[in-house]
Amino acid sequence: MYTINQSLNVNEVAGATPIAVGINENCLLKGIQKKTDKNGNAYLSIQFIDADGNELTHNEFDINPQYVTPKEGESKEDAVARRVNNMLIRIKHICTKFIPKDQFSVSGSNFGELCDGIVASMANANTSTPVRLKVVYDYKDYSSLPNYTPFIEPMTTTPSGLKMTQYDKLEKTSAPAASQAASTDDADLPF
Numbered sequence: 001m002y003t004i005n006q007s008l009n010v011n012e013v014a015g016a017t018p019i020a021v022g023i024n025e026n027c028l029l030k031g032i033q034k035k036t037d038k039n040g041n042a043y044l045s046i047q048f049i050d051a052d053g054n055e056l057t058h059n060e061f062d063i064n065p066q067y068v069t070p071k072e073g074e075s076k077e078d079a080v081a082r083r084v085n086n087m088l089i090r091i092k093h094i095c096t097k098f099i100p101k102d103q104f105s106v107s108g109s110n111f112g113e114l115c116d117g118i119v120a121s122m123a124n125a126n127t128s129t130p131v132r133l134k135v136v137y138d139y140k141d142y143s144s145l146p147n148y149t150p151f152i153e154p155m156t157t158t159p160s161g162l163k164m165t166q167y168d169k170l171e172k173t174s175a176p177a178a179s180q181a182a183s184t185d186d187a188d189l190p191f
Contacts, residue, residue: 018143019048019056021135021170023162025155026051029098029127034115037061042112044119046094048133056135058094058145060087062111086147091118093149098125130155134162141172 019027030047037043044060063083070079096104099121106121108114134151138144145151146168150161164170 017054019050019054019133019135021137021143022164023160024050024133024135026130027056027133028130029094029125030055031127032095032119032122034112034119035059042115044091044115048131050133056133056143056145060091063087089149090145090147094152095122095125097131097152097154098122098127098129132157132160132162134164134168136164137169137172139169 027048027050030049032044032046034042035045041062043062046058046060048056048058050056063080065076065080068076068079068083070076074082092104095118104121106114106117108117132153132155134146135143136146153161
């Protein structure tokens with residue numbers, strides 16, 4: 001039942017590392033595809049790679065109205081529409097770096113059809129065009145693209161319009177529990 005022999009392969013090369021937080025130059029669009037999550041819901045997965053082989057995957061999911069909190073004075077419907085519009089802006093911001101803006105028009109009656117249309121439109125795009133990417137930490141301390149544009153531009157853009165601001169998360173916020181436990185003074189323990 002349990003066997004270890006020469007036919008058991010061990011991968012001794014580390015997996016891909018994430019693209020570093022900051023403004024990264026000479027990144028390439030590695031791929032864009034429609035995927036399905038564990039619940040069967042479609043999402044759009046966009047992969048980038050930098051000159052050193054580091055990777056970043058940006059995923060766009062359909063907006064679930066259950067998880068949208070309206071801002072003060074905003075209806076639930078307006079809040080959902082705002083979130084959908086922000087998502088569409090992010091997708092267009094990425095795709096129009098590889099397809100001319102006047103040629104990029106995609107629609108779908110549902111999010112899955114929208115993803116299919118985007119993937120089909122990007123199939124003939126010039127993805128060998130190097131770009132500059134702005135990368136920040138997300139709320140889970142993973143390298144990611146910011147929620148708001150601009151975060152991508154062609155390398156031919158000079159001077160760069162990408163800037164790190166005080167609103168960008170540039171440092172991880174999670175403190176390891178081990179460091180907190182190690183700093184506990186024995187005199188403070190009740191036993």
